[in-house]
Amino acid sequence: MTASDNDFDDGSDGPVTEAELHAWMDGELPPGRRAAVERHLAGHPEDAARLGSYRRAADLIADAYAPLATMPAPEAPRRPKWSWRPAAAAAAALLLFVAGGATGWAVRGGGPAAVVDSNTQVAREAAAAHSVFATEVRHPVEVAADQETHLVTWLSRRLGEKLTAPQLAPLGFELMGGRLLSVEQGPAAQLMYQDRNGRRLTVYLRRCPVSSDTAFRIAEVGRVTALYWHERGVTWAIAGDVDRGLLQDAAHRVYAAFNS
Numbered sequence: 001m002t003a004s005d006n007d008f009d010d011g012s013d014g015p016v017t018e019a020e021l022h023a024w025m026d027g028e029l030p031p032g033r034r035a036a037v038e039r040h041l042a043g044h045p046e047d048a049a050r051l052g053s054y055r056r057a058a059d060l061i062a063d064a065y066a067p068l069a070t071m072p073a074p075e076a077p078r079r080p081k082w083s084w085r086p087a088a089a090a091a092a093a094l095l096l097f098v099a100g101g102a103t104g105w106a107v108r109g110g111g112p113a114a115v116v117d118s119n120t121q122v123a124r125e126a127a128a129a130h131s132v133f134a135t136e137v138r139h140p141v142e143v144a145a146d147q148e149t150h151l152v153t154w155l156s157r158r159l160g161e162k163l164t165a166p167q168l169a170p171l172g173f174e175l176m177g178g179r180l181l182s183v184e185q186g187p188a189a190q191l192m193y194q195d196r197n198g199r200r201l202t203v204y205l206r207r208c209p210v211s212s213d214t215a216f217r218i219a220e221v222g223r224v225t226a227l228y229w230h231e232r233g234v235t236w237a238i239a240g241d242v243d244r245g246l247l248q249d250a251a252h253r254v255y256a257a258f259n260s
Contacts (some may be wrong), residue, residue, distance in 0.1 A: 016040040025051050046137050118185075118208045119235045120219060123228040125183060126204035126237035127221035129190055133179070134200040134240070141177030141192050151178050155189040159207065161234055166203065166257035168193050171249055173201055201240040201247075203254055208235040216251060218244065227251045231258070 016037050023029040024037045041048040133140055143151040148165055156163045158180055165175050173193035181188040181204075188206035208230060219226045219237075227247040228237035236258075238251045 021047060021051060049135055049137060052135070119217070119228060119230050122188075122204070122206060122208060122235040123217075123219035123226040123237045123239075124221055125188065125206075126190075126202065126228065126239045127219065127224040127226045129181060129188075129204055130200075130202045130224050130226075130239035131222065133190065133192065134202060140200075142179035144177040145175040147177075148175065155180060158187045159189055159205070159234075161205075161207070163189065163205075164257055165191055166254045168201065168250055168253060171246065171253070172196065173199075173250070176200075199240070199242060201238060201242065201250055204237045204239060205234055207233055216248070218247075229255070231255070 014036070016033075020029060020033055020037055021040075024034065029037060041051070143154065145151075145165075152163050152165055155178060165178075168174075172195040174195075176192045176194050178189060178191040181190055183206065186207060188204060191203040193201045193203075204226075214230050216227060216229045219228065223241050224239055225242070225244060225247060226237045226239040227244070227250075228235060229251070230236075236251075236254065238247050238254060240247060
């Protein structure tokens with residue numbers, strides 16, 4: 001979204017607005033306000049971290065859909081085998097949820113189903129969501145772990161799947177809480193865990209078309225690795241900036257929790 005000049009304070013010492021923060025990130029801020037915004041970010045590390053997470057998510061999604069930009073257009077009069085419209089809508093929906101309602105930034109493109117299968121798409125959604133919310137300081141989750149019963153009941157009802165919060169304490173990770181997300185295909189859920197060193201893992205899931213591929217697979221998006229699998233109409237992904245061995249251990253515990 002391009003902000004109008006009325007959204008910006010004309011005085012160099014005026015309070016910095018949310019519109020100015022996003023305009024600064026998009027390179028659209030009037031020169032007279034840049035220094036004020038940069039001073040604000042220097043004194044408000046939580047805002048700097050938040051804008052950084054938005055930018056990283058935008059980069060991740062752009063990289064995920066980059067192959068579309070190099071695909072040749074179909075020759076007439078052949079009927080195209082895919083359309084960019086559903087893919088663009090999916091990318092837009094993903095941007096909406098990873099930004100938590102923020103505006104002022106955008107990502108080009110989308111990816112057709114022919115390029116990315118549904119299970120792999122879930123893994124990339126999981127990595128993008130992890131990149132955004134795992135960096136949050138004040139609001140990493142929507143419902144905290146002290147309301148675990150409410151959280152699990154709420155997410156189960158919205159996804160139409162009986163859920164539980166897997167115990168990852170033996171791996172050193174405690175539940176922080178979770179949130180409801182939304183993509184074009186419907187609702188998705190994210191549970192977040194943290195260890196004593198501040199490392200975070202997220203469990204992401206949503207319903208997907210029936211898939212015969214139930215094997216554990218790995219996807220890497222930037223610095224985030226996602227281990228994912230499909231089980232009874234649901235695709236699961238464990239995401240984090242950690243080694244694969246830890247992800248595999250966490251995935252086996254999550255799988256066992258939902259198949260016990």
